[in-house]
Amino acid sequence: MSGGVIREPEKLLENTMARHHYAGDALIEILHAAQQLYGYLSAPMLKQIARKLRLPPSRVLGVATFYHLFRFVPAAQHTASVCLGTACYAEGAADLANILRKRGWAVDTPRCAGSCGLAPLVVCDGTALSRVTPAQLEKRLEDAYDSRNTIPDTAG
Amino acid sequence: MTPETLFQIQRAEQQRAAGLKDRILCCTVAGCLSGGAAAVRRAIEHEVEQQGRGAEIEVSGTGCMGLCCEGPLVRSSAADAIYTNVTPADAGAIVSGAATVYLARRTVKPDHPFYAGQHRLILANSGHTDPERITDYIAEGGYQSLLRAATEMTPDEIIAEVRRSGLRGRGGAGYPAGLKWELVARQRAPVKYVVCNADEGDPGAFMNRSVLEGDPHRVLEGMAIAGRAVGAQQGYIYARGESPLAIARLRTALEQARREGLSGDRIFESGFNFRIDLRIGAGAYVCGEETALLASIEGKRGQPIPRPPYPPERGLWNAPTLINNVETFANIPTIIEKGGAWFSSIGSPSSPGTKVFALAGRVVRAGLVEVPIGTPLRSILYDFGGGVPAGYEFKAAQTGGPAGGCIPAAYLDLPMDYDSLQKIGAIMGSGGLIVMDTSSCMVDIARFFMEFCRDESCGKCIPCRAGTVQMHEILARITRGEGAEADFGMLEELSGLLRSASLCGLGIAAPNPVLSTLRHFRGEYEAHVREHRCPAGHCRMKEGGQVGNLPHQATGVNLL
Numbered sequence: 066m067s068g069g070v071i072r073e074p075e076k077l078l079e080n081t082m083a084r085h086h087y088a089g090d091a092l093i094e095i096l097h098a099a100q101q102l103y104g105y106l107s108a109p110m111l112k113q114i115a116r117k118l119r120l121p122p123s124r125v126l127g128v129a130t131f132y133h134l135f136r137f138v139p140a141a142q143h144t145a146s147v148c149l150g151t152a153c154y155a156e157g158a159a160d161l162a163n164i165l166r167k168r169g170w171a172v173d174t175p176r177c178a179g180s181c182g183l184a185p186l187v188v189c190d191g192t193a194l195s196r197v198t199p200a201q202l203e204k205r206l207e208d209a210y211d212s213r214n215t216i217p218d219t220a221g
Numbered sequence: 222m223t224p225e226t227l228f229q230i231q232r233a234e235q236q237r238a239a240g241l242k243d244r245i246l247c248c249t250v251a252g253c254l255s256g257g258a259a260a261v262r263r264a265i266e267h268e269v270e271q272q273g274r275g276a277e278i279e280v281s282g283t284g285c286m287g288l289c290c291e292g293p294l295v296r297s298s299a300a301d302a303i304y305t306n307v308t309p310a311d312a313g314a315i316v317s318g319a320a321t322v323y324l325a326r327r328t329v330k331p332d333h334p335f336y337a338g339q340h341r342l343i344l345a346n347s348g349h350t351d352p353e354r355i356t357d358y359i360a361e362g363g364y365q366s367l368l369r370a371a372t373e374m375t376p377d378e379i380i381a382e383v384r385r386s387g388l389r390g391r392g393g394a395g396y397p398a399g400l401k402w403e404l405v406a407r408q409r410a411p412v413k414y415v416v417c418n419a420d421e422g423d424p425g426a427f428m429n430r431s432v433l434e435g436d437p438h439r440v441l442e443g444m445a446i447a448g449r450a451v452g453a454q455q456g457y458i459y460a461r462g463e464s465p466l467a468i469a470r471l472r473t474a475l476e477q478a479r480r481e482g483l484s485g486d487r488i489f490e491s492g493f494n495f496r497i498d499l500r501i502g503a504g505a506y507v508c509g510e511e512t513a514l515l516a517s518i519e520g521k522r523g524q525p526i527p528r529p530p531y532p533p534e535r536g537l538w539n540a541p542t543l544i545n546n547v548e549t550f551a552n553i554p555t556i557i558e559k560g561g562a563w564f565s566s567i568g569s570p571s572s573p574g575t576k577v578f579a580l581a582g583r584v585v586r587a588g589l590v591e592v593p594i595g596t597p598l599r600s601i602l603y604d605f606g607g608g609v610p611a612g613y614e615f616k617a618a619q620t621g622g623p624a625g626g627c628i629p630a631a632y633l634d635l636p637m638d639y640d641s642l643q644k645i646g647a648i649m650g651s652g653g654l655i656v657m658d659t660s661s662c663m664v665d666i667a668r669f670f671m672e673f674c675r676d677e678s679c680g681k682c683i684p685c686r687a688g689t690v691q692m693h694e695i696l697a698r699i700t701r702g703e704g705a706e707a708d709f710g711m712l713e714e715l716s717g718l719l720r721s722a723s724l725c726g727l728g729i730a731a732p733n734p735v736l737s738t739l740r741h742f743r744g745e746y747e748a749h750v751r752e753h754r755c756p757a758g759h760c761r762m763k764e765g766g767q768v769g770n771l772p773h774q775a776t777g778v779n780l781l
Contacts, residue, residue, distance in 0.1 A: 181425055
């Protein structure tokens with residue numbers, strides 16, 4: 066994207082906006098870029114985007130809050146994504162989400178990850194577990210993470 | 222690119238392929254990737270290098286081969302076989318060619334029941350070519366339809382061909398594509414747009430995503446042909462933000478098409494200019510509705526507006542806009558290549574062509590199947606899907622996601638086409654097909670879909686915003702065993718209200734799963750309300766009620 070070696074988020078975001086000619090209709094693209102660079106959308110960030118795109122802040126906030134994928138607080142350290150599409154739901158995915166929540170994980174529940182052949186599907190910190198039963202998930206969490214229901218302070 | 226270059230690339234690529242001893246194709250689509258396909262591919266590449274056969278064996282990624290539940294899948298062109306459940310440890314056998322023996326039990330040949338009866342038009346390249354290489358697509362004859370459309374055919378001839386094909390929109394409603402194209406073409410306006418609706422949001426549907434991941438150029442070519450037919454110079458693909466791989470593949474494909482001059486100015490040195498840009502959704506189901514989708518492309522909240530005027534008259538930035546689904550566009554190159562008459566001979570007379578179904582749930586083989594429209598549900602389920610696993614009993618199949626309905630066992634022989642499905646209160650939808658066995662509670666499924674619609678309602682019109690909340694409340698109460706006799710009337714009344722007064726398809730269709738389950742499984746509702754009992758043994762009843770009529774273990778249910 067940017068030609069230089071320095072890739073500060075600020076500069077990258079500015080580049081993205083420039084590439085879209087600071088056009089208001091590229092707002093969603095720019096919000097995607099901002100979230101990718103900073104992990105979430107803060108209030109000052111939204112204001113800054115509004116100023117740069119010459120849009121009312123209400124419009125920027127209105128759009129950002131309309132869509133599910135935008136986050137306004139930093140993501141938790143351990144996040145799991147439990148697919149709650151029809152196939153996964155019918156295979157008991159709601160149970161799996163509860164197991165993770167009880168252990169203090171930030172659980173997000175997308176409506177279908179499109180991997181229905183692997184239902185139920187859980188993605189723990191980026192690792193996909195397919196056709197997983199509650200017992201298997203518990204075991205996996207015990208093995209890979211601290212069993213005292215707390216989240217270990219490990220890097221990555 | 223000149224027309225000659227296109228054929229040169231095709232010949233060179235075919236010669237190169239003919240010089241190879243084997244081509245090993247690893248499925249690198251979401252389903253197999255989450256099953257560990259990336260490690261498998263690395264192991265195979267490593268093995269080829271180790272055996273020093275890099276010159277004669279090519280390893281590449283490929284699109285969905287369909288048998289998603291058996292992934293990761295790997296195809297060997299020399300053995301003409303697909304290996305299932307491949308692990309990195311199998312790499313040696315696959316590369317040496319001994320896999321047909323060593324992995325005999327995990328080898329699937331083209332005559333396997335899952336593949337033998339399929340009619341793959343849209344998925345023709347998926348699983349055979351590398352979606353990240355435009356030359357692979359060109360080798361299979363790709364972009365030749367665009368060449369014809371841009372240089373030999375007039376817009377009217379293209380539209381006539383599409384009309385002759387009888388192709389109906391694959392997004393769910395089944396509106397004749399040729400008519401829509403004609404509507405847009407007839408508009409007198411300096412600027413027109415072509416938009417591809419790739420916002421496939423139905424839970425349990427992954428047809429469009431697989432097409433985009435497995436053969437993105439087919440969609441781009443279809444869009445460009447549409448642009449030529451209706452007189453548009455700009456196209457947009459609105460892709461779902463939740464499908465990062467499809468987005469990445471589309472970006473690659475768009476970049477390649479631009480570089481080769483297949484997207485941009487003076488395509489094939491004709492006077493035809495067409496450019497496609499990608500827009501990424503951010504997780505709003507309602508954006509699958511066409512006016513909401515257009516609002517989202519314009520960078521606004523994805524809220525629908527009343528129609529008419531319909532997008533063919535006034536759409537994106539108030540210009541005439543053609544919106545079609547991914548699968549609709551994916552059919553176009555084939556229609557131009559083989560002719561509308563040929564296309565209309567496939568499938569049923571009122572709905573020609575093929576349909577890709579995403580088969581999931583309680584079936585032996587879950588995955589993607591492409592069959593002629595009108596194939597009976599029984600055949601899809603049993604011939605391709607292998608039926609429900611031993612020990613389970615088929616109860617119903619759900620089509621069309623939150624806007625659809627269910628098909629009970631009595632209608633297993635129903636041909637899967639737009640009109641037959643509509644008659645029994647289900648819809649074709651975009652092609653999601655979820656099989657449920659007797660351990661699934663139909664009331665809870667209805668509640669699940671209503672919860673979905675409640676969460677996804679954009680909030681603009683009151684019938685949908687408030688109605689979905691009320692209907693969900695009632696359904697939740699019934700599943701807790703607290704339902705009352707009056708709830709039946711209330712559900713039906715609310716359903717009628719949502720259907721008649723909602724602004725867009727989301728609200729209009731939201732009652733469908735409820736009405737459909739009430740129609741076919743009313744007894745289950747009654748058992749919940751009158752006997753505080755869940756016949757499927759799924760719902761947890763309030764104190765005093767009993768859970769199911771079978772011990773929990775015996776049904777093999779691990780739900781809730």
